[in-house]
Amino acid sequence: MLTNNLWHETLHSKLGQYFTINKILHRTRTNHQNLIIFENTNVGRILALDGIVQTTESDEFIYHEMMAHVPLLAHGNARKVLIIGGGDGAMLREISYHKNIEQITMVEIDASVIELCKRYLPNHHSGSFENPLCQLVIDNGVHFVQTTSDRFDVIISDSPDPIGPGESLYTSKFYEGCHKCLNPGGILVTQSGVCFFQLNEAINSYRKLQNYFNDVKFYQASIPTYYGGIMTFSWSSNNPVLRQIDVSTLIHRYNKTNLKCRYYNPKLHASSFALPQYFLDALKDSSAF
Numbered sequence: 001m002l003t004n005n006l007w008h009e010t011l012h013s014k015l016g017q018y019f020t021i022n023k024i025l026h027r028t029r030t031n032h033q034n035l036i037i038f039e040n041t042n043v044g045r046i047l048a049l050d051g052i053v054q055t056t057e058s059d060e061f062i063y064h065e066m067m068a069h070v071p072l073l074a075h076g077n078a079r080k081v082l083i084i085g086g087g088d089g090a091m092l093r094e095i096s097y098h099k100n101i102e103q104i105t106m107v108e109i110d111a112s113v114i115e116l117c118k119r120y121l122p123n124h125h126s127g128s129f130e131n132p133l134c135q136l137v138i139d140n141g142v143h144f145v146q147t148t149s150d151r152f153d154v155i156i157s158d159s160p161d162p163i164g165p166g167e168s169l170y171t172s173k174f175y176e177g178c179h180k181c182l183n184p185g186g187i188l189v190t191q192s193g194v195c196f197f198q199l200n201e202a203i204n205s206y207r208k209l210q211n212y213f214n215d216v217k218f219y220q221a222s223i224p225t226y227y228g229g230i231m232t233f234s235w236s237s238n239n240p241v242l243r244q245i246d247v248s249t250l251i252h253r254y255n256k257t258n259l260k261c262r263y264y265n266p267k268l269h270a271s272s273f274a275l276p277q278y279f280l281d282a283l284k285d286s287s288a289f
């Protein structure tokens with residue numbers, strides 16, 4: 001919401017954050033959502049969809065490094081990766097650093113997001129849309145995973161909050177489809193909200209994911225412009241060993257990929273699965289029925 005030179009996030013109705021606007025770069029109603037890209041002195045360029053911060057230049061590296069490198073370095077030999085959403089191109093950028101990957105399929109519902117992020121968020125995509133290994137599909141992620149005959153080693157659901165088109169990426173249909181198109185030993189990670197204020201999002205995903213995977217857990221990172229504290233990422237696979245790779249193996253794999261991260265490191269990877277007690281209690285209670 002715009003009021004004299006301030007942009008107010010409307011994710012929560014009774015509290016939230018605002019950003020002063022130095023310059024609006026683009027503002028439109030796409031076929032799927034309201035989009036604004038604007039500049040702020042402190043956090044750089046901001047992409048917001050339907051009134052919710054999607055990503056800012058200042059702290060996007062935290063989110064994209066943790067959503068890309070935790071599953072990929074845990075897996076250790078991913079050849080085919082699926083990104084659902086990710087229209088700003090930063091997830092594609094991070095995944096492109098892993099040279100053993102042979103194919104990256106990116107399924108984004110809104111072509112306008114890609115076109116406008118290509119133009120206004122060059123520091124996000126860093127030209128990764130030109131990666132010849134990337135197959136870009138404009139589709140609803142649920143439809144894609146339900147209908148594709150392709151199979152993947154890692155699936156990353158870089159979705160917005162469950163509002164608007166993003167809502168369908170938090171459904172059993174989506175998780176069932178992801179389970180269907182994961183190779184044996186595959187890993188699914190999804191964005192599951194800032195747990196202090198959006199605990200139900202994680203709990204609902206947890207309950208649904210458990211119908212398809214036998215190891216469903218969460219890991220965390222704090223991204224300052226995702227309002228309210230740590231964000232959790234759901235982690236689903238059928239092999240608990242993948243979640244507990246020892247730090248020395250992660251260090252070996254990290255060094256082999258020649259990654260130079262600003263947030264991710266192997267020790268932090270291992271510790272990111274440690275979660276607040278209230279969150280663990282809520283997960284336990286949710287399994288109680």
Ligand code: SAM
Nearest residue numbers: 085086087108109110113140141159160165166
């Ligand atoms: N990092 C952000 C977050 O945590 O909220 C997500 C950013 S990324 C821009 C979200 C992308 O998901 C957007 O480009 C949006 O168009 C796309 N999207 C939303 N619903 C979708 C769906 N059902 N299928 C595929 N892409 C979808």
